[in-house]
Amino acid sequence: xxxxxxPTMEDYxxxxxxxxxxxxxxxxxxxxxxxxxxxxxxxxxxxxxSKERLVRHERYGKIELTKKGNELAEEVKSRHRTLFKFxxxxxxxxxxxxxxDACKMEHSISAITLKRLMEFLESVKSSx
Amino acid sequence: xxxxxxPTMEDYxxxxxxxxxxxxxxxxxxxxxxxxxxxxxxxxxxxxxSKERLVRHERYGKIELTKKGNELAEEVKSRHRTLFKFxxxxxxxxxxxxxxDACKMEHSISAITLKRLMEFLESVKSSx
DNA sequence: TATAAATGTTAGGTTAACCTAACAAATGGG
DNA sequence: CCCATTTGTTAGGTTAACCTAACATTTATA
Numbered sequence: 001x002x003x004x005x006x007p008t009m010e011d012y013x014x015x016x017x018x019x020x021x022x023x024x025x026x027x028x029x030x031x032x033x034x035x036x037x038x039x040x041x042x043x044x045x046x047x048x049x050s051k052e053r054l055v056r057h058e059r060y061g062k063i064e065l066t067k068k069g070n071e072l073a074e075e076v077k078s079r080h081r082t083l084f085k086f087x088x089x090x091x092x093x094x095x096x097x098x099x100x101d102a103c104k105m106e107h108s109i110s111a112i113t114l115k116r117l118m119e120f121l122e123s124v125k126s127s128x
Numbered sequence: 129x130x131x132x133x134x135p136t137m138e139d140y141x142x143x144x145x146x147x148x149x150x151x152x153x154x155x156x157x158x159x160x161x162x163x164x165x166x167x168x169x170x171x172x173x174x175x176x177x178s179k180e181r182l183v184r185h186e187r188y189g190k191i192e193l194t195k196k197g198n199e200l201a202e203e204v205k206s207r208h209r210t211l212f213k214f215x216x217x218x219x220x221x222x223x224x225x226x227x228x229d230a231c232k233m234e235h236s237i238s239a240i241t242l243k244r245l246m247e248f249l250e251s252v253k254s255s256x
Numbered sequence: 257t258a259t260a261a262a263t264g265t266t267a268g269g270t271t272a273a274c275c276t277a278a279c280a281a282a283t284g285g286g
Numbered sequence: 287c288c289c290a291t292t293t294g295t296t297a298g299g300t301t302a303a304c305c306t307a308a309c310a311t312t313t314a315t316a
Binding site for chain 2: 091105117
Binding site for chain 1: 262263264265266267
């Protein structure tokens with residue numbers, strides 16, 4: 001029943017979640033800066049995410065994730081963290097590149113691969 | 129100076145290269161089947177790839193990669209093979225899923241990460 | 257508190273990557 | 287060698303994700 005989101009939509013949820021943690025109030029401008037796109041693009045996409053009940057947002061107001069939106073954001077962020085950890089700690093990629101790669105790969109990795117990657121990280125940790 | 133291709137364009141080059149190896153002559157229909165899209169979409173994209181001098185294709189004729197197109201195809205396939213190997217041999221993902229994941233991640237992995245992944249695979253091999 | 261600056265939205269346009277319907281060319285069996 | 291089948295192209299349409307320009311609202315400061 002889970003309608004799957006596009007990579008772009010996943011990025012929005014992730015960014016909103018991250019901004020919320022450091023800024024208490026999230027605004028269109030913050031999201032635009034973070035995603036390096038223009039405000040009208042953000043306005044437009046927020047309409048879609050509101051329609052899907054993933055964010056709450058009234059004209060000129062602050063932006064918040066719904067319960068559902070937050071759950072999805074946490075999922076994406078978990079994928080991101082796992083990938084980042086692998087890239088940075090195992091492959092010893094510098095944090096900036098590891099972050100960029102994680103940002104892109106987090107949208108295409110399958111559930112099984114993610115699970116195995118987490119298990120792999122566990123096993124590496126315990127043998128160090 | 130390398131204008132970077134979209135994931136879609138990379139997929140075309142990869143598929144054309146793979147088909148060439150098993151079918152001697154590559155046609156619009158084969159590519160469409162492989163990518164699970166319709167023939168008109170393929171026709172259209174081949175125009176673009178011809179314009180970019182990555183494939184050779186005349187109306188109703190067979191499809192071939194140019195030198196340049198072949199080089200790019202080989203690069204993509206190398207990324208694919210490395211990812212597949214890691215997923216399948218290290219994480220022990222089943223071949224089908226490993227292939228699907230590799231197909232998607234091959235477009236976003238950075239050069240550095242790819243290099244480290246290859247080195248990692250080498251080190252794992254020698255310690256088994 | 258009026259108004260300038262900052263922020264947000266609307267309207268309308270572009271591009272990539274798909275589609276269907278209709279037409280055109282090539283091929284192969286009777 | 288003709289014509290049916292298969293293959294390919296053209297025309298025109300859709301959607302997602304961006305954009306700029308113009309306008310609207312909010313906020314902050316003189």
